[in-house]
Amino acid sequence: MQFQFENLEELLVMAGHGEYVWTAVLVSLLTMAWLLVKPLQQHQHNLRDIARQHRREQQRQTTNEAP
Amino acid sequence: MASSKGWTWFYRLGSPRWFYETTGRWLPWLGAVTLLLISIGLVWGLGFAPQDAKQGNSFRIIYLHVPVSFLALAGYYLMAIAGAIGLVWRMKLSYVVMKSAAPIGAALTFLALFTGAIWGKPTWGTYWVWDARITSMLILLFLYLGVLALQYAFHSQEAGSKAGAILALVGTINIPIIYKSVDWWYTLHQPATIKLTSAPSMHPDMFQPLLVMIAALYCFYALALILFTRAEILRRERDATWVRDLALQAESSRENE
Numbered sequence: 001m002q003f004q005f006e007n008l009e010e011l012l013v014m015a016g017h018g019e020y021v022w023t024a025v026l027v028s029l030l031t032m033a034w035l036l037v038k039p040l041q042q043h044q045h046n047l048r049d050i051a052r053q054h055r056r057e058q059q060r061q062t063t064n065e066a067p
Numbered sequence: 068m069a070s071s072k073g074w075t076w077f078y079r080l081g082s083p084r085w086f087y088e089t090t091g092r093w094l095p096w097l098g099a100v101t102l103l104l105i106s107i108g109l110v111w112g113l114g115f116a117p118q119d120a121k122q123g124n125s126f127r128i129i130y131l132h133v134p135v136s137f138l139a140l141a142g143y144y145l146m147a148i149a150g151a152i153g154l155v156w157r158m159k160l161s162y163v164v165m166k167s168a169a170p171i172g173a174a175l176t177f178l179a180l181f182t183g184a185i186w187g188k189p190t191w192g193t194y195w196v197w198d199a200r201i202t203s204m205l206i207l208l209f210l211y212l213g214v215l216a217l218q219y220a221f222h223s224q225e226a227g228s229k230a231g232a233i234l235a236l237v238g239t240i241n242i243p244i245i246y247k248s249v250d251w252w253y254t255l256h257q258p259a260t261i262k263l264t265s266a267p268s269m270h271p272d273m274f275q276p277l278l279v280m281i282a283a284l285y286c287f288y289a290l291a292l293i294l295f296t297r298a299e300i301l302r303r304e305r306d307a308t309w310v311r312d313l314a315l316q317a318e319s320s321r322e323n324e
Contacts, residue, residue: 001115001272011114014124020189021113021127024182028131031174032287038170039294046301050314053305 081158083300084309090293097290104283111276119273128186130277133260134284136179136204140242142172142288143207146214147239150232160296162228163303165235166218167295171288173211180204191255199248200256203241210238224303 005011012018112130119126146168152161183201184194195201214231221227249258260269260277269277304310 003114004116004118005114014127015118017124017127017189020125020185024128024131024185025109025113027181028135028178031178032291035171035174035287035291036294039167039291039298042298043294043301046298046305047314047317050301050305050310051318054311054315 081156081160083160083163083304084307086160087297087300090297094290094293097286097293101283101286101290104279104286108276108280108283112280116273116276117270122190125186125189128182129260130280132179132182132186133277134280135175135182137281138284138288139172139175139179139204139207140245142168142175143210143235143239143242145292146172146211147232147235150214150228150235153228154232154236159303160300162232163296163299164292165214165228165232167292167299169211169215169218169231171291171295173208173215175288176204176208176211180208187255196255198254198256199252200245200254203245203248206241207238207245210234210241214238 005014012022014021108130113127116127116130118124146165149161149165149168152158153165180201183204187196188194214235217231217234218224218227221230246259248254249256258268301310301313
């Protein structure tokens with residue numbers, strides 16, 4: 001197994017095909033990253049939301065119990 | 068009863084809490100393996116695999132195009148099966164999995180079309196042709212988006228899930244059409260690189276990194292599916308005690324930071 005390119009520039013240019021290959025790589029990695037970041041954000045958001053809702057319900061209960 | 072014991076795993080699998088807690092332990096490992104496999108596969112495929120005699124370096128797009136297409140198709144089966152289990156057994160978790168599979172499948176199908184179009188330009192001289200393979204993949208994208216949208220189109224979550232599951236099941240007819248499209252119709256698209264029934268049509272030096280990337284995408288898919296499913300479980304089980312405890316625990320650990 002051998003590295004196919006002489007230097008970094010050749011790897012980027014890929015004998016004229018670099019723009020196609022690297023665009024495909026970049027868009028794929030960004031889309032895939034989004035598929036991980038999005039649910040993680042949603043997860044955090046839901047946890048916060050649930051805690052806030054619980055707090056509100058508790059407050060309502062204590063005000064109702066007060067005479 | 069002996070027979071009932073054999074089914075406990077099946078019912079446990081349907082428990083959102085069990086799923087949430089078990090997958091929580093897997094996540095760090097699965098994440099590490101996914102990252103490792105993607106790194107190895109991409110460096111190997113983009114830098115070390117020999118270039119194609121006819122297509123030159125543009126062929127390297129195969130290391131993304133084939134794996135994402137694989138998972139776009141496999142993910143559809145998974146979504147349809149999850150929908151069917153939901154319809155038949157009313158298993159809570161399976162509708163959650165179905166819902167989670169839709170955005171992942173849509174994104175991967177988009178990537179399959181996008182990387183295919185970019186590969187088409189230097190190879191066929193055009194980004195897009197309305198041939199059977201590409202058109203049926205476009206239909207797959209619309210099916211995913213349809214399942215995604217249908218779930219929000221009803222007031223009741225149950226009705227939305229049912230409608231989504233039925234559309235997912237009807238849409239499975241498209242999958243064999245996609246697989247067979249390169250054989251049934253004349254097309255610019257090259258025939259399948261990998262077939263279960265015969266040796267690969269590629270040189271091993273090119274084929275091995277492709278296998279690594281396919282394994283990487285399977286891991287990635289599992290990771291994304293678990294993450295989406297866990298977030299949705301919290302939303303649907305928000306009134307359960309264990310979810311509330313989890314939320315309060317997370318809040319207090321944020322405050323302590």
